[in-house]
Amino acid sequence: MHQLNKPGDVTTPADQPGLLAPDTSGMNFYRADPALTDLLRIHLPDALFRHIEPHLDRLGGLAGGHLDECARLADRHVPVLHQRDRFGRDAQWIEYHPAYRELERAAFGEFGIHAMSVRKGILGWPQTFPVVAKHAFTFLFNQAEFGMGCPINVTDGCAKLLSRFGDEALKAKYLDGLTETDMSRLTQGGQFMTEKEGGSDVGKLTTTAMQEGDRWRLTGEKWFCSNADAEVVMLLARPQGAIGGTRGVGLFLMPRRLDDGSPNHYRIVRLKDKLGTRSMASGEIKLEGAIAYAVGKLDRGFVQMAEMVNSSRLSNGVKSTALMRRAHHDAMTVAQNRVVFGQRIIDLPLARRQLMKIMLPTEQALSMYAFSADTMGKANAGDEEAANLLRILTPVYKFRACRDNIPVASHALEVRGGLGYIEEWVTARLVRDAQIGTLWEGTSNINALDVVQRAVGKAGGHKTVSAALKDKYERSDALPGQYKGLLGATLDRVERFVEAVATDPKQEKRCRLAAGALYHATTAALMAWEGATLGAQGGDARRLLLSRLVIEHRLAPQDPLSLNETSWEQEAMDLLLQDKPVPLAKATALVGYPP
Ligand SMILES: Cc1cc2nc3c(=O)[nH]c(=O)nc-3n(C[C@H](O)[C@H](O)[C@H](O)COP(=O)(O)OP(=O)(O)OC[C@H]3O[C@@H](n4cnc5c(N)ncnc54)[C@H](O)[C@@H]3O)c2cc1C
Numbered sequence: 001m002h003q004l005n006k007p008g009d010v011t012t013p014a015d016q017p018g019l020l021a022p023d024t025s026g027m028n029f030y031r032a033d034p035a036l037t038d039l040l041r042i043h044l045p046d047a048l049f050r051h052i053e054p055h056l057d058r059l060g061g062l063a064g065g066h067l068d069e070c071a072r073l074a075d076r077h078v079p080v081l082h083q084r085d086r087f088g089r090d091a092q093w094i095e096y097h098p099a100y101r102e103l104e105r106a107a108f109g110e111f112g113i114h115a116m117s118v119r120k121g122i123l124g125w126p127q128t129f130p131v132v133a134k135h136a137f138t139f140l141f142n143q144a145e146f147g148m149g150c151p152i153n154v155t156d157g158c159a160k161l162l163s164r165f166g167d168e169a170l171k172a173k174y175l176d177g178l179t180e181t182d183m184s185r186l187t188q189g190g191q192f193m194t195e196k197e198g199g200s201d202v203g204k205l206t207t208t209a210m211q212e213g214d215r216w217r218l219t220g221e222k223w224f225c226s227n228a229d230a231e232v233v234m235l236l237a238r239p240q241g242a243i244g245g246t247r248g249v250g251l252f253l254m255p256r257r258l259d260d261g262s263p264n265h266y267r268i269v270r271l272k273d274k275l276g277t278r279s280m281a282s283g284e285i286k287l288e289g290a291i292a293y294a295v296g297k298l299d300r301g302f303v304q305m306a307e308m309v310n311s312s313r314l315s316n317g318v319k320s321t322a323l324m325r326r327a328h329h330d331a332m333t334v335a336q337n338r339v340v341f342g343q344r345i346i347d348l349p350l351a352r353r354q355l356m357k358i359m360l361p362t363e364q365a366l367s368m369y370a371f372s373a374d375t376m377g378k379a380n381a382g383d384e385e386a387a388n389l390l391r392i393l394t395p396v397y398k399f400r401a402c403r404d405n406i407p408v409a410s411h412a413l414e415v416r417g418g419l420g421y422i423e424e425w426v427t428a429r430l431v432r433d434a435q436i437g438t439l440w441e442g443t444s445n446i447n448a449l450d451v452v453q454r455a456v457g458k459a460g461g462h463k464t465v466s467a468a469l470k471d472k473y474e475r476s477d478a479l480p481g482q483y484k485g486l487l488g489a490t491l492d493r494v495e496r497f498v499e500a501v502a503t504d505p506k507q508e509k510r511c512r513l514a515a516g517a518l519y520h521a522t523t524a525a526l527m528a529w530e531g532a533t534l535g536a537q538g539g540d541a542r543r544l545l546l547s548r549l550v551i552e553h554r555l556a557p558q559d560p561l562s563l564n565e566t567s568w569e570q571e572a573m574d575l576l577l578q579d580k581p582v583p584l585a586k587a588t589a590l591v592g593y594p595p
Pocket of ligand 1: 191192193194196197198199200201224225226227274277282436439440441442443444445446449
């Protein structure tokens with residue numbers, strides 16, 4: 001293991017008790033998150049849950065300590081592109097800080113997060129991991145290190161694309177390396193689509209592919225290439241003579257090294273100087289006759305790549321959820337420890353409201369992760385209904401959770417006060433990192449349009465999602481009938497609204513509102529079901545309270561200048577901020593409908 005700087009005095013020094021609030025250093029992010037455990041228990045088979053829990057516990061501890069310190073260092077000591085080796089030979093290479101290498105060792109080597117859903121036997125489990133289980137690791141790791149979330153995810157995505165669409169020879173050559181946990185044999189992946197002409201408008205890409213026997217030569221330029229020195233890259237290029245637009249692009253695998261070990265014919269021109277994800281190298285790449293291999297059907301390139309994009313969108317949702325949870329932990333730590341005007345911050349009414357603005361979107365996103373990942377698992381196993389549901393859930397989740405991440409991070413910074421703005425504390429990095437979620441794998445607008453125009457307009461996904469949710473909570477005996485009625489009426493109202501937006505071209509400007517409404521209605525229904533399920537088992541029913549808060553604050557008509565606050569809401573907030581389990585009877589009474 002590399003010798004790293006020690007964390008130093010990030011917890012309140014013993015000689016200054018109570019002077020400044022500590023941060024989350026030393027917190028175990030798994031143990032500090034009973035909601036995560038609750039949702040994993042609901043969604044995973046018991047044997048698998050018991051198998052992975054010690055590993056989650058270990059990762060949770062590392063993420064709150066050693067890996068967090070590595071992430072802080074890797075963010076400060078950014079990658080550097082070199083053009084030559086020390087003998088003066090033209091051999092490009094990227095220098096990473098040892099802290100980044102240590103993060104890689106943990107993510108790829110020890111936990112194998114990139115390989116969990118493709119290779120059997122990771123962490124001693126005889127099968128591949130279901131998506132819910134894999135992303136529990138994503139969620140914990142990204143609370144410490146966000147930049148590397150991208151290489152982990154694209155390596156996973158490349159392996160999936162290759163195993164799904166690649167021919168046997170290509171698989172034999174590249175699949176094993178992409179799913180290796182032995183660091184000396186691991187070959188990380190990359191996914192290069194964006195060109196200067198367009199990121200959203202991919203059909204405008206100008207990179208060309210010329211056939212040369214059983215391989216292709218690529219010429220052009222890729223404008224945003226994360227994990228720039230990846231050994232195996234999936235990219236889109238237009239075969240010579242193919243039609244314009246997305247239907248004319250093919251999917252190719254481009255290795256960094258050729259069979260004789262020499263570098264492939266492309267150059268990293270420079271690395272981007274980025275606002276966030278600074279630990280990870282994103283570059284601009286010139287393809288100068290680079291050798292590549294066609295993957296799958298040549299005229300289905302974009303459709304095939306869309307599979308990777310879909311899986312990446314889910315992963316982006318989970319990573320944003322992780323950043324929000326980290327912001328939530330940090331804000332609660334400050335609020336419980338910092339004393340101002342003779343009171344702890346958490347006891348001050350205005351601050352309590354602000355803490356709720358951090359907590360509620362975080363918990364919504366957590367429910368969305370569990371549901372979407374569960375659905376993806378079923379869809380991967382061939383369930384057609386789940387595949388339909390997934391088509392709408394992924395852009396809905398990606399759109400809203402990534403967007404919510406920005407105010408959540410910003411609120412957490414503010415809760416820490418002036419120190420929140422200082423780079424020695426994590427909040428400044430959380431604010432910077434939060435911004436990328438709305439850009440990669442489609443901007444917020446592109447995802448909102450995808451939800452409304454494609455998933456709702458063409459496939460009726462709003463009805464699929466409503467039916468799936470009703471099917472879940474209607475079966476719950478623990479959920480009061482009247483609350484089921486409120487949920488049903490809310491879902492119906494949202495369904496009508498998104499349909500009206502989808503069917504009238506003049507309403508395109510409301511696509512974000514419609515996608516957001518779907519997100520809120522979905523999470524309200526999920527949290528009610530989760531709270532009732534957990535409460536009925538004698539566990540924590542607090543998610544039922546969160547469900548009603550979503551309905552009241554995100555979907556119900558409100559007068560912003562009204563001074564009335566119902567007593568249920570005051571008590572609900574008190575219970576939620578107290579951080580103690582809420583019994584089912586209390587939760588059902590509070591949402592206004594006794595069992
Ligand atoms: C740090 C970083 C890493 C990245 N890594 C990669 C990578 O590894 N691989 C890769 O392929 N790409 C990568 N990207 C690129 C990213 O996916 C694109 O930047 C993104 O898709 C947006 O494309 P664009 O930059 O061309 O913006 P544009 O497409 O030009 O969009 C500009 C604005 O127009 C809006 N817009 C576009 N179309 C519409 C519409 N129909 N209606 C309303 N508004 C619209 C967008 O929402 C946006 O606000 C990365 C970007 C960043 C910042």
